[in-house]
Each structure stands twice: as structure tokens, then as C-alpha cells.
Amino acid sequence: MQPQAMATETNDQHSSELLKGTLQIIILKLLSDNNSMYGYEITQRVRELSDDTIVLTEGSLYPTLHRLEAEGLLKTETVQMGKRIRKYYSLTRQGKKSATTKVDEFASFVRTMSQVLNIKVASAT
Amino acid sequence: MQPQAMATETNDQHSSELLKGTLQIIILKLLSDNNSMYGYEITQRVRELSDDTIVLTEGSLYPTLHRLEAEGLLKTETVQMGKRIRKYYSLTRQGKKSATTKVDEFASFVRTMSQVLNIKVASAT
DNA sequence: CTAAATACATAACTTTCCTATGCATTTGAG
DNA sequence: CTCAAATGCATAGGAAAGTTATGTATTTAG
Numbered sequence: 001m002q003p004q005a006m007a008t009e010t011n012d013q014h015s016s017e018l019l020k021g022t023l024q025i026i027i028l029k030l031l032s033d034n035n036s037m038y039g040y041e042i043t044q045r046v047r048e049l050s051d052d053t054i055v056l057t058e059g060s061l062y063p064t065l066h067r068l069e070a071e072g073l074l075k076t077e078t079v080q081m082g083k084r085i086r087k088y089y090s091l092t093r094q095g096k097k098s099a100t101t102k103v104d105e106f107a108s109f110v111r112t113m114s115q116v117l118n119i120k121v122a123s124a125t
Numbered sequence: 126m127q128p129q130a131m132a133t134e135t136n137d138q139h140s141s142e143l144l145k146g147t148l149q150i151i152i153l154k155l156l157s158d159n160n161s162m163y164g165y166e167i168t169q170r171v172r173e174l175s176d177d178t179i180v181l182t183e184g185s186l187y188p189t190l191h192r193l194e195a196e197g198l199l200k201t202e203t204v205q206m207g208k209r210i211r212k213y214y215s216l217t218r219q220g221k222k223s224a225t226t227k228v229d230e231f232a233s234f235v236r237t238m239s240q241v242l243n244i245k246v247a248s249a250t
Numbered sequence: 251c252t253a254a255a256t257a258c259a260t261a262a263c264t265t266t267c268c269t270a271t272g273c274a275t276t277t278g279a280g
Numbered sequence: 281c282t283c284a285a286a287t288g289c290a291t292a293g294g295a296a297a298g299t300t301a302t303g304t305a306t307t308t309a310g
Contacts, residue, residue, distance in 0.1 A: 017146030017265080018234045020297060029242050040257055049241045060298055062259060067297095084257065084306050103242055109143045110235050110246045116174045117154050117228055121235045121246050142297080145266060165288050185267050187290060192266095209275050209288065 013053055023056070023064050025106050028073065028091065028099035036077070036090040039065060065089060073098050139178050148181070148189050150231050153198065153216065153224035161202070161215040164190060190214060198223050 030042060037045070043056045068074045073095035077088045091099060114121050155167060162170070168181045193199045198220035202213045216224060239246050 016298065018231065020145035020266080021142030022238060023298080026238075026241055033243070038257080040255095046241060050237050051240075053237050054241065057299065058258075059260085059300065064297085066259090081257095082306080086257070103244060105139070106143065106238070106242065107244050107246055109139045110238075112139060112175050112178050113147060113151075113231070113235075114246075115176075116151055116171060116179065117231065118158070119228060119232050121232055121239075142267095145297080148267080163288080165286095182268060183289075184269065184291085189266085191290090206288095207275080211288070 013055060019054065022106065023060060024068060025102045026054075027061075027064060027068065027089075028095060029103055031074070031089060031091045032096060032099040036088045038086045038088050042089075068095070137178065138180060139175075144179065147231065148185060149193060150227045151179075152186075152189065152193065152214075153220060154228055156199070156214060156216045157221060157224040161213045163211045163213050167214075193220070 026046060027042060030045060031037060034045075039058075039061055043058075043061060046054050046056055065074065069076060069089070072092055074089045075092050075095075077090070079086045079088060110121060151171060152167060155170060156162060159170075164183075164186055168183075168186060171179050171181055190199065194201060194214070197217055199214045200217050200220075202215070204211045204213060235246065
């Protein structure tokens, strides 16, 4: 009955402060699951997986992709789609290792934080 | 047998990138549990609660405390301990509300992230 | 035909944390 | 006793990683 409650989904956007440091983890993990993706595709998939609560801006996504490539974690393949360019990113061997490590690190960090904040974090299964 | 494995506890420090945005949440939550604490005490307690994996530096702690006070979330009481000063921080009414909100926000963010990263995060009980 | 979506990119700015430094008192080991 | 370590607060300078704003260009849908 309350107007706010009428929306089908709760999609208040997450505080972007918390996102810091997690963007590269998200990218690495998606690529480790999907073999190869292009930038725009990544933004759409993250939006989808997060129920519209994590919306990547191009200003953060592309610089991060460039950085990860420069660090040797990603490699690219540019594909001509008609007259439009698509740059497909995939993990290097080093990137695969890094993906695993960083996801584990994040899980560990979350465990520590729940301990410090004394909260229970149930993951949706 | 390996020298590194001899330590009784695994206390690799968490990547400070992930800490971004969580520092103020930690402070607000500790104060909401403890009524009143001083800076140094906060660093020690966080160290303890996190098994030495989160070590706050003064360079991040004090500016954050000052900022939260300026925002009206914290109030202070300076106490003279012999010749030494202690500045006790506690939550304002607004700070109490903020503590609850931010902890909830963090929990929500973690749920979203586990969904995106497809990981299960079990909290130590 | 034209607005919205797709697709990439970068410059300027902000926030938040870290390192380094400074000052001062108290405690503990030798 | 002496001096290093721990206790206690504070700030300046810099790094890292986002955000906003802007730019360019093609394709799709109304």
C-alpha cells in the first residue's frame, strides 16, 4: 500500500564507497566464468546480477579494464562488428590465478568484517 | 616445517582497498556497542576483533573521527588522565541512526556481492 | 527523422586512505 | 636509572580508485 513498496524490486543503489576495490574483483570473476566479454556487456551483466543495485559507469569501467590489461591480467581482442568496434577481454594465465585469489580475499574480508560488526551475512542460494 | 607455516595464527593483513568505506562503519558500530571509546582504544579493539587482520593507522583513524564529528554523528568529551589527554567519542542521536543504517547497508552490499561473485559467505557464529 | 541504446575513451575532480612526521607522557626491561 | 616501546593525539602530502562530464560514432526503434 505504501507508494515506495509498490516497486517490484528494491533497487536502491549501493553506496559507491563500498564498491571501491571490488570493481576489479567483479570483472575478474565475470571473465573467469564467461571466458570473454566486452565492456558494455560487463556493465549489463553486473546490473542484471545485482538487481540494478550495482551500476558501473563507463568512467570507472574502462580505466579499470585498461589498468588490468596493463598489469597483465587481461588480454584483448578487437572485433569489427559491421562498422562498430568491440573489444573483447579475457583473462591471461596470471589473470586466472588473480581472479581466484581476489575472490578468496574478498570472502575472507567479509568474514572478518562480520566478526567485527557482529552481523550474520546469509548468502542467497 | 615450512618457516611461514609455523605461526600459530594466519594473520595476513587485508587489502586496504577493500577497507575503503568500511572504516566509518566500523567506528559507528563499535561506538554503538560500547557507548564511549577513545581513538587508541578503537584501534586496539578492531585489531583484537579482526585477529590482527585489520590494523587501523592513526592517519586514517583520527581524520575519520574528526570528519564524523563535523558531520554531527559523533560528540566528544575530553578527559585529563594525569598529564595525558584522552578524547572520548560517543554517538549522537543522529549517529545512532546512522550506525544502524550503515551496518544494514553493508550487509546488503555483501549479499549483493555474493550474488554477483557467486560465493557463499558463512559468518563465524 | 531523431531519440535512445550500444560502444569506446579520457580529462578533471573528489573521496578516502596511507605514509611520514611531530609532539608528549607513561610503562617496562635491563 | 635509562631508554625503548607503548600510549595518545594530530596534521600535511601523496596515492589510489572511484565519479561526473564530455567527446565521438554507429545502430535500433518509434
